[in-house]
Amino acid sequence: MKTIIRTSLVPTLIVLAGLSGCSSVTTVAGTVGSSIERVAEKIAHPFSPAPASKPAPAGLDDYKTQVAQHVVQHNPERNYNGKLPPMLPAIVVLEITVDRNGQLEDVAVQRSRDPDASRIALDSMRRSTPLPPPLQLAKAGGKLKFSETFLFADSKRYQLRSLAGPQTPD
Template identity: 30%
Template structure:
């Protein structure tokens, strides 16, 4: 096989003058295109207008606050609150051996100390007037100390009702006589 001489078949490249003309043509075209393109308007100036911001509405803390961490601890605060509002109705001393009525009431308190719900666990059905009076007493005592650490609480207490109309709560009872 004989080698092919490529130098004889190769075309001569463009001359320096042709290359300069081509380059000048590209530059002129680019210059014309950039001049012809519409310029974008400058962005509008940003004007910052201060807007008055209302302070966040925060509910004030209630006057009565409980730091209790559990419903059992809150039960003491609830009982003290009821005793404080009903001083003249608290049975003084040890209760007699037989009570007129005994009731177990569950009280649901919201985060601000309002009574959400009352639920009898054991109602003294033989004494409906006592049921009504206990419910009235609890509702009239609202607001209870706000359970700020729990955000709301449901606690249970036992109402020990004497035939005189006075009562003690099991949480703060002074006990019961044997005779």
């Protein structure tokens, strides 16, 4: 509701600026309008491609979120949108090792009971290389090892745990 009100104020500000002969208000109104459009775009498309230069991850959780978004961007046909069902047909946990530059050093199934889901998760990670660089999170050897969980909603589509919301109740 606030966005609608603010958006509707932009034309009013432009008209007022024109009537008062003030060009700086027009610039401010345009800036406010473009800011609102950027926020609305993020709400409508939360997994849209991010700018080329991302800030360094603040910690491991932040990095895992960046990686999860990256994997979703590179595998949109495998992404499940919406709330996960209460009974998941498969859960796959991968152990992922990346170097300081984001190159995939190793990826292995840490836990799974479904070979097809494991293959889909491994292929999705491999298609997503290079990953965002972990920078300072990489240890002295220049590598970072972490796990990511693929929550399968059906036989082919998943959500990554780092991005997933709550499941639907029984």
